[in-house]
Amino acid sequence: MDIKITEELNNTLKDNGFKTEEIKELIANAESSGQKLKAREGDISIAKGGSDNLTVYAVYSPSELLDVYAHKMNILGLTGGELNEIDYDDASEWACAKCGEIALERNVDMTYMGVTRPGPGLVCPKCNEFYVSDGVARTLKTAEAILEEKRA
Amino acid sequence: MPAKDYAPIDENWLENAGSLWTTPWVDKPSERVIVDPIILSHAASLFRKNAGYFYQNPDEAIRMVCHACELYDVTPVGHYLYADYWGQDYGAEIKIQTNSPPGITKRPIKTAEDVDNFEVLDSDELAKGPTLTTHYKALDTCKEEFPNMFAPITQLGGTMEVATNWAAIEDVFMWMITEPEVVDKLCQKAGDHMVSACKATAERYGANVMITGSVIASGDLMDTEQIKRFSFQPVSRAVRKVLNAGAGPGIYYHLCGNHTDDFQMWKNAPMSPFTIVQIGYDGQNIFPTSKLVEHFGDRCTCFGTVDTKLVDRGTPAQVYEQAKEQVIAGKDSPRGFILGTACECPTNAPPVNVHALVKAAKDHGKYEKF
Numbered sequence: 001m002d003i004k005i006t007e008e009l010n011n012t013l014k015d016n017g018f019k020t021e022e023i024k025e026l027i028a029n030a031e032s033s034g035q036k037l038k039a040r041e042g043d044i045s046i047a048k049g050g051s052d053n054l055t056v057y058a059v060y061s062p063s064e065l066l067d068v069y070a071h072k073m074n075i076l077g078l079t080g081g082e083l084n085e086i087d088y089d090d091a092s093e094w095a096c097a098k099c100g101e102i103a104l105e106r107n108v109d110m111t112y113m114g115v116t117r118p119g120p121g122l123v124c125p126k127c128n129e130f131y132v133s134d135g136v137a138r139t140l141k142t143a144e145a146i147l148e149e150k151r152a
Numbered sequence: 153m154p155a156k157d158y159a160p161i162d163e164n165w166l167e168n169a170g171s172l173w174t175t176p177w178v179d180k181p182s183e184r185v186i187v188d189p190i191i192l193s194h195a196a197s198l199f200r201k202n203a204g205y206f207y208q209n210p211d212e213a214i215r216m217v218c219h220a221c222e223l224y225d226v227t228p229v230g231h232y233l234y235a236d237y238w239g240q241d242y243g244a245e246i247k248i249q250t251n252s253p254p255g256i257t258k259r260p261i262k263t264a265e266d267v268d269n270f271e272v273l274d275s276d277e278l279a280k281g282p283t284l285t286t287h288y289k290a291l292d293t294c295k296e297e298f299p300n301m302f303a304p305i306t307q308l309g310g311t312m313e314v315a316t317n318w319a320a321i322e323d324v325f326m327w328m329i330t331e332p333e334v335v336d337k338l339c340q341k342a343g344d345h346m347v348s349a350c351k352a353t354a355e356r357y358g359a360n361v362m363i364t365g366s367v368i369a370s371g372d373l374m375d376t377e378q379i380k381r382f383s384f385q386p387v388s389r390a391v392r393k394v395l396n397a398g399a400g401p402g403i404y405y406h407l408c409g410n411h412t413d414d415f416q417m418w419k420n421a422p423m424s425p426f427t428i429v430q431i432g433y434d435g436q437n438i439f440p441t442s443k444l445v446e447h448f449g450d451r452c453t454c455f456g457t458v459d460t461k462l463v464d465r466g467t468p469a470q471v472y473e474q475a476k477e478q479v480i481a482g483k484d485s486p487r488g489f490i491l492g493t494a495c496e497c498p499t500n501a502p503p504v505n506v507h508a509l510v511k512a513a514k515d516h517g518k519y520e521k522f
Contacts, residue, residue: 138398
């Protein structure tokens with residue numbers, strides 16, 4: 001898969017410490033395994049990868065890398081432990097590419113610097129895979145900065 | 153009273169209070185439970201001013217609140233807000249009252265057709281509007297004069313609270329029975345407005361703490377299905393949109409009034425790593441902290457409450473006893489605990505009652521485990 005990266009995005013990646021090769025590898029892994037989110041409308045995907053310390057997401061179309069974001073908080077699982085029925089429409093704009101299920105917007109437990117709290121995740125109810133949106137990653141960045149300051 | 157006329161805030165107190173305030177959020181050890189009696193115009197009474205003066209002078213209001221926090225040894229956060237936010241931005245008229253918070257006298261939505269034609273403002277328009285201009289004057293004063301007591305709070309209320317600031321409560325309740333789809337539309341617009349307001353604060357200060365929840369939508373006025381349809385669902389949608397827009401991370405679910413029959417649904421409300429849940433009453437009684445911790449303690453920070461009627465009209469001994477019971481039940485809640493009042497500290501509450509609340513936390517809220 002030959003992904004185009006604009007100069008502007010390439011500069012942003014460099015500024016934020018992301019390596020182009022690693023992002024391309026992350027996308028290649030998602031494409032080969034099918035483990036990614038796919039927009040329910042349009043041809044956009046989200047791949048994820050990384051380690052316990054950093055989860056990285058790449059948003060891309062078949063031809064172009066659109067965005068890369070990350071969070072340090074490590075997702076442990078669903079808040080409350082189970083996927084219970086809830087009283088509002090939790091269907092997201094994304095579906096799991098592997099099983100086709102609509103990803104649900106649910107609270108997931110996240111841990112960082114010894115503190116575990118809930119956060120808004122995108123959950124594949126069948127594969128039990130967890131993702132976060134780019135906007136939530138921005139929110140988590142603020143939360144991480146507070147934890148780093150207060151837990152230091 | 154200008155800033156120069158206040159005594160300086162004791163830096164040692166502020167450092168210690170900041171440490172107590174940190175514990176419920178980041179599990180950092182501290183000496184005891186922090187207390188937040190939600191001081192607003194009560195601070196004015198300590199300076200021989202009234203609620204009208206407080207709300208007409210947001211910069212002074214913040215100074216009075218910050219100094220009241222030091223006086224009582226409570227959460228070091230400068231608050232300024234009132235319930236009837238967001239009407240003026242859309243053409244409502246507001247009346248400043250001497251002994252209570254400002255109240256809306258004329259609302260912009262009169263008919264069901266008005267709901268269809270009602271257009272929600274975007275974040276730029278709201279930032280320039282009367283509500284946030286005043287609100288930000290208070291927050292800017294706090295940031296400048298009391299930087300360690302600053303929090304970028306946005307007072308939203310829930311969708312029913314915003315809706316009834318736009319349309320008369322009797323009209324909204326009548327539509328709930330005769331034309332519920334009109335209230336759906338209204339609450340959806342209220343939710344969109346909440347997102348715009350949070351974005352405005354996040355754009356100005358780099359982060360946002362939203363106060364939302366369900367006040368009018370409580371068991372005393374609405375049944376559980378109505379609360380679900382017109383409050384829980386649109387509020388949850390709005391909070392999720394706010395978080396997806398990067399306009400968090402703070403969420404304060406203020407469930408004022410009686411929530412016996414609907415509190416369980418709020419367990420699944422969208423949460424961030426900095427989420428508090430506060431529930432006022434269980435029927436006619438104060439919501440037991442033991443029950444709050446049982447249902448929310450493994451999810452988020454719990455805010456245990458003491459009856460505001462007791463703080464207003466009870467004796468210090470009564471306040472102390474109820475606070476003692478609540479703090480003992482809540483202090484070891486797994487994801488943090490704050491002791492406070494069921495709603496805003498009444499303007500003319502006897503200061504000895506607020507002191508009794510804090511004393512109970514000092515006497516019975518110590519963290520032996522640390």
